[in-house]
Amino acid sequence: xxxxxxxxxxxxxxxxxxxxxxxxxxxxxxxxxxxxxxxxxxxxxxxxxxxxxxxxxxxxxxxxxxxxxxxxxxxxxxxxxxxxxxxxxxxxxxxxxxxxxxxxxxxxxxxxxxxxxxxxxxxxxxxxxxxxxxxxxxxxxxxxxxxxxxxxxxxxxxxxxxxxxxxxxxxxxxxxxxxxxxxxxxxxxxxxxxxxxxxxxxxxxxxxxxxxxxxxxxxxxxxxxxxxxxxxxxxxxxxxxxxxxxxxxxxxxxxxxxxxxxxxxxxxxxxxxxxxxxxxxxxxxxxxxxxxxxxxxxxxxxxxxxxxxxxxxxxxxxxxxxxxxxxxxxxxxxxxxxxxxxxxxxxxxxxxxxxxxxxxxxxxxxxxxxxxxxxxxxxxxxxxxxxxxxxxxxxxxxxxxxxxxxxxxxxxxxxxxxxxxxxxxxxxxxxxxxxxxxxxxxxxxxxxxxxxxxxxxxxxxxxxxxxxxxxxxxxxxxxxxxxxxxxxxxxxxxxxxxxxxxxxxxxxxxxxxxxxxxxxxxxxxxxxxxxxxxxxxxxxxxxxxxxxxxxxxxxxxxxxxxxxxxxxxxxxxxxxxxxxxx
Ligand SMILES: *Cc1c(COP(=O)(O)O)cnc(C)c1O
Numbered sequence: 001x002x003x004x005x006x007x008x009x010x011x012x013x014x015x016x017x018x019x020x021x022x023x024x025x026x027x028x029x030x031x032x033x034x035x036x037x038x039x040x041x042x043x044x045x046x047x048x049x050x051x052x053x054x055x056x057x058x059x060x061x062x063x064x065x066x067x068x069x070x071x072x073x074x075x076x077x078x079x080x081x082x083x084x085x086x087x088x089x090x091x092x093x094x095x096x097x098x099x100x101x102x103x104x105x106x107x108x109x110x111x112x113x114x115x116x117x118x119x120x121x122x123x124x125x126x127x128x129x130x131x132x133x134x135x136x137x138x139x140x141x142x143x144x145x146x147x148x149x150x151x152x153x154x155x156x157x158x159x160x161x162x163x164x165x166x167x168x169x170x171x172x173x174x175x176x177x178x179x180x181x182x183x184x185x186x187x188x189x190x191x192x193x194x195x196x197x198x199x200x201x202x203x204x205x206x207x208x209x210x211x212x213x214x215x216x217x218x219x220x221x222x223x224x225x226x227x228x229x230x231x232x233x234x235x236x237x238x239x240x241x242x243x244x245x246x247x248x249x250x251x252x253x254x255x256x257x258x259x260x261x262x263x264x265x266x267x268x269x270x271x272x273x274x275x276x277x278x279x280x281x282x283x284x285x286x287x288x289x290x291x292x293x294x295x296x297x298x299x300x301x302x303x304x305x306x307x308x309x310x311x312x313x314x315x316x317x318x319x320x321x322x323x324x325x326x327x328x329x330x331x332x333x334x335x336x337x338x339x340x341x342x343x344x345x346x347x348x349x350x351x352x353x354x355x356x357x358x359x360x361x362x363x364x365x366x367x368x369x370x371x372x373x374x375x376x377x378x379x380x381x382x383x384x385x386x387x388x389x390x391x392x393x394x395x396x397x398x399x400x401x402x403x404x405x406x407x408x409x410x411x412x413x414x415x416x417x418x419x420x421x422x423x424x425x426x427x428x429x430x431x432x433x434x435x436x437x438x439x440x441x442x443x444x445x446x447x448x449x450x451x452x453x454x455x456x457x458x459x460x461x462x463x464x465x466x467x468x469x470x471x472x473x474x475x476x477x478x479x480x481x482x483x484x485x486x487x488x489x490x491x492x493x494x495x496x497x498x499x500x501x502x503x504x505x506x507x508x509x510x511x512x513x514x515x516x517x518x519x520x521x522x523x524x525x526x527x528x529x530x531x532x533x534x535x536x537x538x539x540x541x542x543x544x545x546x547x548x549x550x551x552x553x554x555x556x557x558x559x560x561x562x563x564x565x566x567x568x569x570x571x572x573x574x575x576x577x578x579x580x581x582x
Contacts, residue, residue, distance in 0.1 A: 026347060034580075035186045037139070040078040041084045042178070042185035043068060044195035046170060047153055048083040051465055053135060053142060056089045058154055058257045058430075060491055061229055063465070064286075065191055066312040067491075071568035073140045074316065075336050077576075080183060082174040084166060085113065085133060085144035089154045090219045092428055094376055097444060101431045108133050108146060109255075110357045110363045119145075119176035121169050122250035124550055130169055132177040143181065145173045156431075159237035163194075164247045167272075171197020172251045175205070187579050189225045192282060193236070193272035197248070199224045199279045200261070207254035215280075216259075225579065228273075228306055233296045236446035238269040266301065277304055282579065284309045286489040286511040294483060303358070310510050311489040312571030320365065320473045323358050332559070336569040342564060347556040352548035355500050355555055359476065360500060366474025369466050372443040375458035376444055381422075385580060387476035388421040388545065389536065393468055396427040396436045399486040403443050405479060405538075409450065414539045416456050418544075424475065425462040426452030426467055473499040477541045480505040481522055481534060487511075494566040497558045502544065504537045506530070510565060518561035520554070 035041055043065065049057025050066040057063065065081060067134065072079035091102045094098035097317075109115075113133040120127045128147070135142045150169070156162045173200055178185065188199055199220055206216035244261070252258045277283070277298045284307045285291030296302055315324055315337045327333040332343045340346075363385055367488050370381045383389060394400050402425065405412060416423060430437045440459075447457045460467060472495035473480070480493045480503065487509030494510070496503050497519075504520045505511045511519070520537040524530035544550040564570050 001287075035078055037078050038182060039184050039186045040080040040140075041072065041187055041189070041279055042183075042198075043079065043081045043189045043191065044170070044174065044198045045083050046167065046194040047191075048081065048142070049229060049465065050142075052108055052111075053087060054108060054113070055083065055142075055144075056106075056153070058428075059490070060207050061192060061492055063313075064311050067312070067317065068343060068572065069137075069140050069142065070314040070317060070331070071312070071572045072316070073529070075569055075572060076139055077572065079140040079460055080143055080178070081140070081169065082143045082177070082186075083145035083146070084150060084170055086145060086577070087148055087150055090431060092462050095378070097441065099437060099440065103152070103363055105498075108144065108210055109179055111135070113142075115464045116177070117147045117180055119173050119180065120169070121166065121172045123165055124246045125250075125368065126300060128165075128169070130173040132173075132180060134181070141482045143170055143174065143177050143564050153304075158236070159239055161247070163241060165241055167194045167252065168197050171195060171199075172201045174198055175201035185223065185537050187223055187225060188403075189227060189352055189575070190276060191227050193226070193276045193291060196272045196276045196279070197274070198247075200257070203249075203279060204254050204257045207257050209440065213254070213256040213260070214400045216257075220279055221281040224280040225282040225284060225575075226276045227284045227286065227309075228294055229290075229292070229296055230273075230284055231486065231488065233271065233273050236271050236273055238271045241265050241268045241414055242268075244270065268409065274299055283307065284575075284578065286311045287513055289485075289512040290488045291511065294488075308427070309571065309574045309578060310513050310565055311491050311494075312566055312568040313491050313498070314568045315498060315566070316346055317496045318469060318472065320351065320358060322361055325501060326354070326358075333567075335391045338573070340566050343562050347560055350500070350552060350556050350559065352551045355551060358500055362473030363387075364474075366470040369470030369474075370460070373460050374468065375460055376447075377454075379458075382424070383474070388419040388542065389420060389424060389473045390416075390479060390541075391424045391426075391475040392478045392479045393424075393426045393471050394442060394480070394490075394492055395463070396429040396433070398426075398436065401481050402427060402485060402528075404481050404531060405534060406443055406446060408433055408535070409453065411535050412538075415535060415542065416560075417452065419542050421456065423448035423457045424460065424471060425457065426463040428461075428463050456540050468495060472496050472501060473502060476545065477502045477504060477538070479538075480511070481530070482506055482508050484508045494562070498564050498566050502541045502543060502554055503558060504534065513565050514561035517557075519558050 043063040048055045049056045049062030069081045072297040085108045086469035088103050092099050113135045118129045118134040120129050130145050130147050199518045201222040210430050255545045285294050287310045288308045296304040330349045331346050367382050375485050447453045478496035478501045485504050489510040506522045522533045
């Protein structure tokens with residue numbers, strides 16, 4: 001089997017212990033042909049959450065993409081991330097007790113992107129020009145596709161023409177951009193099915209250039225990794241044949257590929273997951289539990305297996321630098337910020353005194369972030385080192401249950417009163433999500449009715465990376481209570497553990513990679529039992545801060561179990577191990 005320039009890269013590696021050894025192995029086995037500057041690991045994503053570089057995402061999917069690139073930069077893996085640059089972004093603010101959307105223009109030139117050239121895609125009988133812009137970071141780069149009317153991330157309905165236009169532009173336009181830059185993908189990682197068209201563009205090019213169609217399919221399959229973040233295929237929006245006639249088929253040069261794709265429609269509709277499964281032999285889910293329960297069928301009706309590769313985070317981005325230095329100095333993390341072989345023996349250095357010291361530093365960070373972010377009453381909050389803070393920070397979607405801690409307001413109040421504690425709530429409501437807007441309004445009304453809660457429960461709008469960081473290092477306890485079975489992985493809880501917060505969570509997503517005893521878990525056969533369990537855990541967390549032994553025990557146990565899970569370099573190594581099997 002030859003690839004597009006006659007070199008087959010799919011060599012096995014022996015004993016990849018860590019990224020450093022991986023690189024030695026690369027040298028030894030002349031795998032430099034596989035992943036190299038000209039032949040990078042390519043990562044395709046419709047969403048990137050990287051505000052420093054001018055691209056604001058919507059949630060975990062985008063954060064993961066940004067972190068994966070940063071980890072590649074840190075570990076020296078040649079890496080190209082291909083994504084749209086959206087010329088407009090959504091923000092939220094409060095007005096008269098309601099959250100309203102605001103749209104701001106963004107220009108890539110203000111964020112260090114360089115204009116390269118134009119590529120085009122065919123849509124609705126016209127040639128649409130797309131700008132290719134690029135920003136380099138050592139061995140990695142972001143290649144972005146954009147044009148003035150590209151629109152916003154997730155604007156419109158998910159099966160709409162505009163979404164299809166954005167996805168086709170990223171796939172076909174991004175693939176053309178790689179060629180423009182002289183790059184060939186060693187591997188194409190598709191971060192969810194919206195990026196399917198990138199792999200389709202490759203298949204089309206191979207078949208058009210004379211490779212036998214089936215050989216082209218096999219080749220594309222072997223070099224494509226589909227990373228799934230969604231649990232149920234049924235929930236995915238589909239597209240109609242007429243939409244493909246306008247946006248997709250005109251971009252295909254190979255008649256065989258066109259025929260192949262046309263055959264995949266069922267009753268005139270197509271789900272991108274069904275064809276992504278066909279075009280990607282490598283498939284992963286984002287936590288152990290998720291990979292096991294994700295319910296996907298291929299076109300023949302067989303259940304699809306996903307390899308579990310739990311998400312990690314880029315610790316340099318999300319953890320207080322003083323804490324990272326401490327982990328490194330004390331031998332818990334190595335130079336790639338992967339746990340050392342004997343990190344478990346060294347956890348004794350996490351003493352109550354150290355925890356308090358780091359919390360105080362984190363508190364200053366939180367206060368800095370909160371200076372420009374008033375709560376629902378317009379108050380600018382400032383907390384002392386003695387204040388005790390619970391936080392709930394995540395997108396306002398139903399399954400994450402932001403209202404759960406407010407199920408029994410009297411009990412919540414009693415818990416907070418024990419330490420005169422504060423509860424900070426932040427999370428964006430997806431624009432147009434009336435159910436969740438109503439839930440948020442109801443919750444804020446409930447708080448407003450009670451003099452004590454009014455002083456101690458704070459809702460901060462426009463949740464973003466900066467707030468996520470400030471809260472993970474500056475609060476004391478983080479609450480994460482998705483309905484069990486519905487969180488694919490989640491990464492905000494990882495930021496909390498790494499920053500020495502106590503985690504209270506249901507046993508779901510990546511948290512379920514660990515045992516139920518490794519953190520303060522919320523459980524129960526029905527919701528009322530879960531609520532009771534949640535309040536008990538909140539009480540326990542408060543007590544732990546008054547008992548050094550308990551505080552150390554909880555923090556050490558969390559790190560013992562989750563430090564390897566959290567580590568972004570562990571995640572990248574897992575991907576490399578999977579892509580280059582023995
Ligand atoms: C970390 C982070 C996320 C991830 O959230 P989960 O709910 O844990 O998936 C989402 N949004 C922002 C802004 C983040 O910083």
